[in-house]
Amino acid sequence: MFDTNKIREDFPILKRKVNGHPLIYFDNAATTQKPKQVIDAIDDFYEKHNANVHRAVHTLSQEASELYESAHEEIAGFIGAKGMEETVFVRGTTEAINLIAYSWGLRNLGKNDEIVVSLMEHHSNIVPWEIISKITGFEIKYADLNADGTLNYDSFESLISKRTRMVCVSQVSNVTGVVNDVKKIGKIAHEHGAMILVDGAQSVPHMPVNVKDIDVDFLAFSGHKMLGPTGIGVLYGKRDLLGKMEPFHGGGEMIRDVSFNPKVRRCSTTWNSLPWKFEAGTPNTEGAIGLAAAVRYLKRLGMENVRKHEQKLTEYSITRMLKSCNNVEIYGPRNASTKSGIVPFGMKGLSSHDIALFLDNYGIMVRSGFHCAQPLHEFMKLNSSARASFYVYNSVEEVDKFVDALKEIGELQ
Amino acid sequence: MTGIDDYIARIDGTCGKEKDVIVTFKYEKKNDAIQRILKRATLKKSIAGIVSELSYGSYSFRLYGSGKVILRGLESKEELNSLLGQLLL
Numbered sequence: 001m002f003d004t005n006k007i008r009e010d011f012p013i014l015k016r017k018v019n020g021h022p023l024i025y026f027d028n029a030a031t032t033q034k035p036k037q038v039i040d041a042i043d044d045f046y047e048k049h050n051a052n053v054h055r056a057v058h059t060l061s062q063e064a065s066e067l068y069e070s071a072h073e074e075i076a077g078f079i080g081a082k083g084m085e086e087t088v089f090v091r092g093t094t095e096a097i098n099l100i101a102y103s104w105g106l107r108n109l110g111k112n113d114e115i116v117v118s119l120m121e122h123h124s125n126i127v128p129w130e131i132i133s134k135i136t137g138f139e140i141k142y143a144d145l146n147a148d149g150t151l152n153y154d155s156f157e158s159l160i161s162k163r164t165r166m167v168c169v170s171q172v173s174n175v176t177g178v179v180n181d182v183k184k185i186g187k188i189a190h191e192h193g194a195m196i197l198v199d200g201a202q203s204v205p206h207m208p209v210n211v212k213d214i215d216v217d218f219l220a221f222s223g224h225k226m227l228g229p230t231g232i233g234v235l236y237g238k239r240d241l242l243g244k245m246e247p248f249h250g251g252g253e254m255i256r257d258v259s260f261n262p263k264v265r266r267c268s269t270t271w272n273s274l275p276w277k278f279e280a281g282t283p284n285t286e287g288a289i290g291l292a293a294a295v296r297y298l299k300r301l302g303m304e305n306v307r308k309h310e311q312k313l314t315e316y317s318i319t320r321m322l323k324s325c326n327n328v329e330i331y332g333p334r335n336a337s338t339k340s341g342i343v344p345f346g347m348k349g350l351s352s353h354d355i356a357l358f359l360d361n362y363g364i365m366v367r368s369g370f371h372c373a374q375p376l377h378e379f380m381k382l383n384s385s386a387r388a389s390f391y392v393y394n395s396v397e398e399v400d401k402f403v404d405a406l407k408e409i410g411e412l413q
Numbered sequence: 414m415t416g417i418d419d420y421i422a423r424i425d426g427t428c429g430k431e432k433d434v435i436v437t438f439k440y441e442k443k444n445d446a447i448q449r450i451l452k453r454a455t456l457k458k459s460i461a462g463i464v465s466e467l468s469y470g471s472y473s474f475r476l477y478g479s480g481k482v483i484l485r486g487l488e489s490k491e492e493l494n495s496l497l498g499q500l501l502l
Contacts, residue, residue: 019479351431353483354475361463361479369428377429384429411460 002305004395010035010297011393021363024398029174029202029342029389030367031224034294038227041293042286052282054253068285071292072275078295079219080210081236085274088242089288092233093201094124096220097168099235099248099278100197101128107246108165109138115166116159116194118143118151118180119379120173123372125199129168138165142375149176149332149380157188164194171203171214175373175385176332177314177342179203183214190215195241201225205391206310206340208303211236223287227392228294232287235278242274249280298392306392310341313390313399317343320403327410331385341390347409352386355409362405417497420446424493434484434493443480450476450500472496 008014011033016023025033045067051060053068072084081087090096105128109115115129119142133140141164144155151169160167167189171182186196195217203209204219205226211219218241223232237245247254254277256270271277298306315336321328321343331344347355352368359366367387370377377384388402423437438446454467454476465476476482487493 351427351433351483351485352429353427353431353433353435357435357475357477357479357481357483358464360481361477372428374428383431384427408460408463 002301002309002392004309004393007301008393008395010037012036012039014393018363018365019361021361024362024364024394024401026388026390026394026398026402027365027367028391028394029177029225029371029387031230032205032227032391033393034229034290035227035297037297038229038290038293042229042290045286045289050285053285054276064285067289068283071288074292074295075234078299079204079234079236080212082239086211086236086239086242088235088237088275088278089283090220090233090235090278091231091284092222092224093122093199093220094233096218096233096235097124097197097199098128100166100218100220100237101132103245103248103278104241105129105132105138105166106136109133109136111137112163113138113165114141114159114161114163115139115168116141116143116156116164116189117168118156118170119145120149120151120175120178120373120376121168121170122174122199122201123374124201125168125170125197126375139163145376145379147380149173149376150178150338151180153181153184156185160188160192160194162192164189164192167194167196168199169196170199170201171209172200172206172340172342173332173373173376174202174342175344175371175376175387177202177339177344177389178333179207179338179340182216186214186216202340202342205298206303207307217241223291223294226291226294227297228291229287232284232291234291239274242278247271247277247280249278251280253283254278254280301392309392310390311336311339313394313396314339314341314343316396317388317390317399317402320399321345321406324403325406325410328406331380331382341394343388344385345388346382346385347406350409352384355386355406358409359402359405362401364402364405415502417494417501420501421497431485434487436482436484436497438480438482440480446501447476447478447480450482453500469496469500 049063051064053065072087076087141159144152189196197218198216200219200221204221219236224230258269327348356368420442422439425435427433454469458466474484
């Protein structure tokens with residue numbers, strides 16, 4: 001049984017007050033709060049096991065290395081990857097996509113090549129490609145959306161051709177919460193000989209995601225959006241694809257040999273095995289250990305249960321907002337079964353920042369602005385949007401308080 | 414000599430087409446800042462002491478009880494500083 005009250009006891013921050021009111025945290029699409037199990041795992045590492053990984057033969061380094069490697073295995077198992085060699089730790093989704101853009105795109109995309117990107121993407125799945133495109137001259141085709149902000153699959157399919165080398169798409173929009181059928185898109189991409197890169201920042205934390213089932217080539221996601229620490233994220237890649245790619249960063253850990261040849265006075269290098277080839281330098285060990293603890297926490301809850309809980313809150317909040325606040329507008333689809341736990345909205349005559357500041361007075365945290373997805377807002381002709389986004393510790397009672405506060409803000413108009 | 418920095422903790426430009434500016438007052442100075450602004454600006458509307466809609470010259474803005482003010486239509490940092498100086502000092 002999904003017991004929100006019991007879950008809330010694990011999150012120390014939920015005991016605090018903001019502006020005299022109990023904290024209601026509805027900004028989970030930006031980052032999530034951390035349970036004490038994650039905080040304790042990080043504390044335990046620093047109190048008992050801290051050392052640099054893969055560097056020394058002493059006991060502490062061995063313990064730290066084992067914890068770090070087992071974190072890779074934990075995350076690999078969570079998403080159905082074959083093992084740690086397919087699970088590269090990075091700083092977050094942004095770095096994961098940059099890794100692909102620089103390690104693969106820079107070397108493999110030329111003037112006759114194209115990639116297809118959806119218009120609903122977060123800037124992190126747009127900007128790296130625009131940067132590399134300016135260097136190598138490949139073309140970026142942007143797939144249109146439907147008027148409600150959902151993906152236009154026909155537009156997507158029409159843009160994929162023999163020249164397409166990569167298709168880049170979010171599994172869940174960080175603005176509308178729309179869930180995209182990445183399995184279908186991946187199948188089309190593969191039929192044309194292209195690869196698919198999925199931004200899983202808003203999907204992996206909120207629903208069961210199995211890379212074998214959806215058959216994607218790359219999947220990027222962030223630890224801090226799934227109860228884990230900031231500064232740690234994951235790039236999943238099929239082993240043979242990662243194996244063929246050149247490293248992203250150079251330095252310690254990612255090499256097997258660096259040998260100086262006195263005749264030519266140069267060093268030659270060979271790369272380490274996966275995933276270390278892509279993890280140059282001393283890694284974020286505490287972040288990896290914290291993320292593994294977060295994954296264990298989510299596995300205990302069950303990702304199907306997480307999804308159902310968020311859908312319940314989404315449906316309830318949309319219904320109550322539309323019923324109780326006559327000047328509120330919900331952006332994008334309203335059917336909770338097609339969405340993640342994200343509700344973008346606006347109120348006539350008020351900027352999203354006014355809404356967010358007003359709610360802040362009641363201790364209710366929501367995001368306002370473009371949410372790093374300006375092209376999607378432009379497509380939907382929105383100046384900005386307010387966004388309530390739910391997670392495992394949010395409750396129906398909190399939604400009630402949120403809607404009651406929204407009713408008051410209507411008086412401003 | 415007191416300056417606007419004595420009152421202000423942060424100034425953030427918002428993202429979104431509106432390009433609003435949100436000024437957050439220092440916690441220990443927020444009540445003083447709010448009182449000063451309420452004294453100098455014209456109150457157009459107030460909701461439960463949480464938010465006040467105000468005007469000052471050609472400017473209109475909203476002041477929140479949490480110690481934040483959201484300003485619109487400012488062209489430059491100099492204009493922002495000048496307005497804040499007139500409201501606070």
